[in-house]
Amino acid sequence: MDTLLLSRIQFGANISFHILFPTITIALGWMLLFFKLRFARTGERKWMDAYMFWVKVFALSFAMGVVSGITMSFQFGTNWPGFMEKVGNVAGPLLAYEIMTAFFLEAVFLGIMLFGASRVKSWVHTLATFLVAFGTTMSTFWIIVLNSWMHTPQGYEMIDGVVHASNWFEIIFNPSMPYRFVHMMLASGLTVAFLIAGISALRMLWGDRGEDVKAVLRVGIITGAALIPLQILAGDLHGLNTLENQPAKVAAMEGNWETQGNVPLVLFALPDEDARENRFEVAIPNVASLILTHSLDGEVPGLNDFVGPDGEIMHPPVAPVFWGFRIMVGTGMAMLALSWGGLLLLRKYGASDMPRLPLYVFSAMSFSGWIATLAGWYTTEIGRQPWLVQGVLSTKEAVSDVPVGMVLSTLIGYLIVYGLLILAYIGVITYLARRATRGEVYSNRTYPRRGEAPVASLQPGE
Amino acid sequence: METFGDPAIWLPWAFAALMGLSILIYVVLDGFDLGVGLLVPLADDTQKDRLVASIGPFWDANETWLVLAVGLLLVAFPTAHGEILTSLYLPVFVMLIGLILRGVSFEMRAKAPLTQKKLWNGAFFAGSLMASLSQGFMLGMYVMGLTWTLPHVAFALLTAVFLTVGYSFIGAAWLIWKTEGALQTRAISWAKGGIWGLVMGIAAISLATPFVSTRIFDKWFSWPEALYLSPLPIISGALVVFLWWQLSRMPLKNDGWSWTPFAAATGLFTLAYGGMAYSFYPYVVPEKITIYEAASAPESLFIILLGTLFVLPAILSYTVLSYYIFRGKAAELKYD
Numbered sequence: 001m002d003t004l005l006l007s008r009i010q011f012g013a014n015i016s017f018h019i020l021f022p023t024i025t026i027a028l029g030w031m032l033l034f035f036k037l038r039f040a041r042t043g044e045r046k047w048m049d050a051y052m053f054w055v056k057v058f059a060l061s062f063a064m065g066v067v068s069g070i071t072m073s074f075q076f077g078t079n080w081p082g083f084m085e086k087v088g089n090v091a092g093p094l095l096a097y098e099i100m101t102a103f104f105l106e107a108v109f110l111g112i113m114l115f116g117a118s119r120v121k122s123w124v125h126t127l128a129t130f131l132v133a134f135g136t137t138m139s140t141f142w143i144i145v146l147n148s149w150m151h152t153p154q155g156y157e158m159i160d161g162v163v164h165a166s167n168w169f170e171i172i173f174n175p176s177m178p179y180r181f182v183h184m185m186l187a188s189g190l191t192v193a194f195l196i197a198g199i200s201a202l203r204m205l206w207g208d209r210g211e212d213v214k215a216v217l218r219v220g221i222i223t224g225a226a227l228i229p230l231q232i233l234a235g236d237l238h239g240l241n242t243l244e245n246q247p248a249k250v251a252a253m254e255g256n257w258e259t260q261g262n263v264p265l266v267l268f269a270l271p272d273e274d275a276r277e278n279r280f281e282v283a284i285p286n287v288a289s290l291i292l293t294h295s296l297d298g299e300v301p302g303l304n305d306f307v308g309p310d311g312e313i314m315h316p317p318v319a320p321v322f323w324g325f326r327i328m329v330g331t332g333m334a335m336l337a338l339s340w341g342g343l344l345l346l347r348k349y350g351a352s353d354m355p356r357l358p359l360y361v362f363s364a365m366s367f368s369g370w371i372a373t374l375a376g377w378y379t380t381e382i383g384r385q386p387w388l389v390q391g392v393l394s395t396k397e398a399v400s401d402v403p404v405g406m407v408l409s410t411l412i413g414y415l416i417v418y419g420l421l422i423l424a425y426i427g428v429i430t431y432l433a434r435r436a437t438r439g440e441v442y443s444n445r446t447y448p449r450r451g452e453a454p455v456a457s458l459q460p461g462e
Numbered sequence: 463m464e465t466f467g468d469p470a471i472w473l474p475w476a477f478a479a480l481m482g483l484s485i486l487i488y489v490v491l492d493g494f495d496l497g498v499g500l501l502v503p504l505a506d507d508t509q510k511d512r513l514v515a516s517i518g519p520f521w522d523a524n525e526t527w528l529v530l531a532v533g534l535l536l537v538a539f540p541t542a543h544g545e546i547l548t549s550l551y552l553p554v555f556v557m558l559i560g561l562i563l564r565g566v567s568f569e570m571r572a573k574a575p576l577t578q579k580k581l582w583n584g585a586f587f588a589g590s591l592m593a594s595l596s597q598g599f600m601l602g603m604y605v606m607g608l609t610w611t612l613p614h615v616a617f618a619l620l621t622a623v624f625l626t627v628g629y630s631f632i633g634a635a636w637l638i639w640k641t642e643g644a645l646q647t648r649a650i651s652w653a654k655g656g657i658w659g660l661v662m663g664i665a666a667i668s669l670a671t672p673f674v675s676t677r678i679f680d681k682w683f684s685w686p687e688a689l690y691l692s693p694l695p696i697i698s699g700a701l702v703v704f705l706w707w708q709l710s711r712m713p714l715k716n717d718g719w720s721w722t723p724f725a726a727a728t729g730l731f732t733l734a735y736g737g738m739a740y741s742f743y744p745y746v747v748p749e750k751i752t753i754y755e756a757a758s759a760p761e762s763l764f765i766i767l768l769g770t771l772f773v774l775p776a777i778l779s780y781t782v783l784s785y786y787i788f789r790g791k792a793a794e795l796k797y798d
Contacts, residue, residue: 060573103526402548
């Protein structure tokens with residue numbers, strides 16, 4: 001193992017751990033705003049109960065996201081100094097705008113959103129909730145802009161081997177940005193839909209018959225069922241965009257070695273890069289051509305086009321991209337089946353009398369959004385290799401010359417901490433669910449509706 | 463861009479000032495909440511909750527100043543970012559793990575089963591300790607020019623201890639302001655026990671800095687610069703004397719002047735920091751790379767600066783709003 005591979009694994013581990021939590025908070029922020037607004041409109045207690053339960057999950061996820069995000073801003077320097085040296089003039093302003101327009105907004109109003117309900121008027125609290133949700137979305141926008149630019153760079157010129165920005169509009173609205181942004185926002189929505197449906201199903205299995213649990217289960221199933229077709233459409237469009245801009249990635253996703261027409265859709269295979277062929281291939285004829293070119297004999301690029309005359313491989317490692325893509329699509333299909341099945345059951349039985357079997361399946365799928373999101377990111381990020389910025393900067397040019405032992409030991413350190421924290425995180429969420437099931441009261445306060453000030457709850461000493 | 467003269471001169475300067483300001487705000491704000499984390503083991507169980515409550519609504523935004531500071535280093539001085547962070551690889555790792563542990567245990571200690579609370583309290587303390595020590599260590603290494611030799615590491619270990627004790631002092635000063643009764647009394651004694659860290663830290667860095675580089679030595683001890691510089695040590699000394707006197711007679715009737723130790727501690731941090739900034743300017747990597755050499759292209763800096771001019775006042779004003787909403791003595795943390 002060399003510093004390059006270890007640094008890649010380390011960055012991959014850090015960013016994988018990090019993305020788990022924003023994936024939840026981006027959409028959960030909006031979901032909390034929805035609960036809060038439903039309460040303001042209907043005055044039904046269940047919406048405030050739902051808010052109070054999920055705001056705790058939000059607070060925990062947000063803290064995990066913040067602290068793991070701090071790691072990211074340091075790792076650019078510790079592990080990838082070449083990145084900022086070469087493309088800093090583009091990446092820098094984008095990161096700066098993320099910090100200034102999003103991070104502070106989220107972080108400051110989070111305090112008011114979490115602990116300020118009794119100190120400010122109800123509408124101020126709702127506004128704080130909105131600003132936190134808006135902040136997470138802004139943050140997604142800027143980081144996706146930068147990430148997309150690394151896949152499809154434009155709007156720059158090279159001066160003395162360093163990238164200089166020449167057109168910010170082109171940089172921000174680079175070709176893959178709209179697709180990636182929509183794809184990620186929907187991924188977050190689906191992750192949260194299945195998380196809230198799954199945890200609610202778990203509570204119902206434990207015997208919780210609270211109105212809030214049923215309401216959240218319904219919201220989760222309906223949101224999931226509504227978003228998954230959109231996500232499949234967005235994913236398809238994103239794939240076509242990738243075919244145009246990064247054909248080598250698509251070739252690896254499809255496990256297609258030769259550029260040709262009538263390419264089959266490979267369902268299962270073990271891609272073998274040494275033999276440059278697929279082993280144990282199971283495939284449906286012509287379907288990959290159909291999906292990618294909308295014609296049965298359409299030509300699909302092959303991996304062998306991306307081997308230099310001297311044998312240098314300029315396409316990504318095939319197996320991780322190939323499998324990452326299949327795991328993402330497979331999870332998405334399971335989500336489609338479950339949410340639409342859930343919708344039918346909801347119509348037939350209602351949330352109260354939902355049979356136990358689907359409840360088990362829903363709770364097993366609580367964190368399915370994580371799997372799909374990670375698999376999707378692996379597909380697109382490993383699919384960009386050997387480039388760090390497509391066609392501009394290769395990954396090995398950017399890595400720092402820190403000794404192998406240092407990278408390896410810190411990598412092990414990170415992995416241990418991250419492993420323990422993920423276990424603790426899932427453990428605490430189920431513990432919160434169990435405590436709520438036991439009927440622990442979230443709050444004894446009577447909540448004011450729109451515009452009323454919570455007079456009774458002023459703190460002593462004010 | 464040309465209005466203020468050569469953009470390759472004033473833009474790096476403006477960004478160095480912005481970055482310096484972010485680091486200073488970070489050191490004071492996260493300094494007090496790291497400090498409160500360091501004091502957790504000294505408090506009893508109900509007091510622990512109140513300690514955490516006193517920083518609850520703020521810590522997250524406080525840490526964002528670190529992200530901004532590192533972000534500005536990253537975007538405005540990319541070569542320096544690489545140079546500094548690769549040479550501080552290990553302490554950065556320790557700090558990051560510390561900050562992660564801290565932020566997570568902050569949430570976990572209130573949400574995990576009661577039997578685990580002790581564990582998460584421990585993690586909260588350990589995280590605060592790792593972050594404080596490594597920041598102090600990095601400060602020492604930076605002053606020593608980022609070279610790993612035995613005397614430099616020894617000096618950095620010393621500053622690690624001093625900064626940690628200094629943080630616990632400003633944490634205690636925060637608690638004097640934000641708590642009352644028995645806890646406040648304890649905070650006063652913690653502050654008395656921690657003030658030496660701050661004083662020794664400032665002294666150690668002030669003594670070492672001019673002797674590391676002749677350039678800084680000349681800057682300090684030449685006429686008339688020494689005269690302009692003299693208010694720094696004089697005011698610092700006066701603040702230390704004031705703190706000593708004030709702490710010995712606290713608590714005062716009706717909670718009078720309870721904000722003064724925190725204000726004085728902030729003043730001390732600011733002065734010490736100002737002195738360092740003066741010494742190291744114009745270098746961002748000590749004696750190696752100046753801010754002008756390390757700066758990004760002027761067009762890129764300019765577009766960030768434009769945003770900053772709009773956004774920074776907004777950030778400052780809603781930060782003030784948040785401190786205003788959570789003014790007064792810290793109350794129990796409740797979501798409703």
